[in-house]
Amino acid sequence: MWFPLSRYKVVGHSMEPTLKDGDTLWVNRLSYLFSSPKLDDIVTIQLQGQRGKVLLKKIKKVTKDSKYFVEGLNKTDSYDSRHFGPIDKNKILGKVIKKY
Amino acid sequence: MFLKTIDKIFPPQPVYAHCDIPCGIYDPYQAQVAAHTVVRMVTLLDEVNASSPEPDFDERKRIISRVARLTSVKEEHAEMVKREVRIIWGDYFKPEHAEKFPNLHQLVFDIMKLASKARQEVNLEASRQLLGKVQEFAEIFWKTKDKEPVRVKSTYPTEGELVLPK
Numbered sequence A: 001m002w003f004p005l006s007r008y009k010v011v012g013h014s015m016e017p018t019l020k021d022g023d024t025l026w027v028n029r030l031s032y033l034f035s036s037p038k039l040d041d042i043v044t045i046q047l048q049g050q051r052g053k054v055l056l057k058k059i060k061k062v063t064k065d066s067k068y069f070v071e072g073l074n075k076t077d078s079y080d081s082r083h084f085g086p087i088d089k090n091k092i093l094g095k096v097i098k099k100y
Numbered sequence B: 001m002f003l004k005t006i007d008k009i010f011p012p013q014p015v016y017a018h019c020d021i022p023c024g025i026y027d028p029y030q031a032q033v034a035a036h037t038v039v040r041m042v043t044l045l046d047e048v049n050a051s052s053p054e055p056d057f058d059e060r061k062r063i064i065s066r067v068a069r070l071t072s073v074k075e076e077h078a079e080m081v082k083r084e085v086r087i088i089w090g091d092y093f094k095p096e097h098a099e100k101f102p103n104l105h106q107l108v109f110d111i112m113k114l115a116s117k118a119r120q121e122v123n124l125e126a127s128r129q130l131l132g133k134v135q136e137f138a139e140i141f142w143k144t145k146d147k148e149p150v151r152v153k154s155t156y157p158t159e160g161e162l163v164l165p166k
Helices: B002-009 B029-047 B057-092 B095-100 B104-120 B124-144
Strands: A005-011 A024-028 A042-046 A054-062 A068-071 A092-099 B013-016 B149-153 B161-165
Touching (some): B029 B057, B124 B149, B124 B161
Parallel strands (some): A005 B013
Antiparallel strands (some): A042 A092, A054 A068
């Protein structure tokens, strides 16, 4: 069943110190229905070739062709746009709105 | 409290703040061991001698067999150097590393060429140069991890060094 709000549990360290391994998050999947992701938004993304995994990244840059350059906060332990390039908006699943 | 209870009943799905591939597990140790092996194989090849200018058939067979085995291992490990360095260079190093260490790309190029030379020839100087370049590569790697690289004496017959994080 599809819900506008989803709960996720963080696995890994690439978003430390802001989001730590084991933190639980609320993600709004409707945040970008009528607007575009903004710089510094923390978002969940899903890419091809990742076996359906949902990844957690921060929007670092919006490119001229309206793609999004995403990075982990902990750059030494992050697989992100430095490797796979900027991503389209349709790869962004939602915006992290709360940690608890 | 309410949310924690909900989480126990309906666990949230995982969101990955890392990725399986690349896995983040990189270490230039294997490349160094392989480079030491190349040096060792070349040394052993240089030590192969015949008892006379025209050895008998059995001795020829022994010599051919030994040269073949040493050459095979030399080839395999020179290729391993290239593979290990290529993986770290291609998967781990990022543009900011290359900016900070401007000789990185040239160093990798030199390693590839020297490893090929070590495969093609029985050349102790080239194999030692290869080991030296791989050690330089290892030093850069550990510096990018904010670890101070140190050279420690290996226990190998090559009597060379290994670059490890302090």
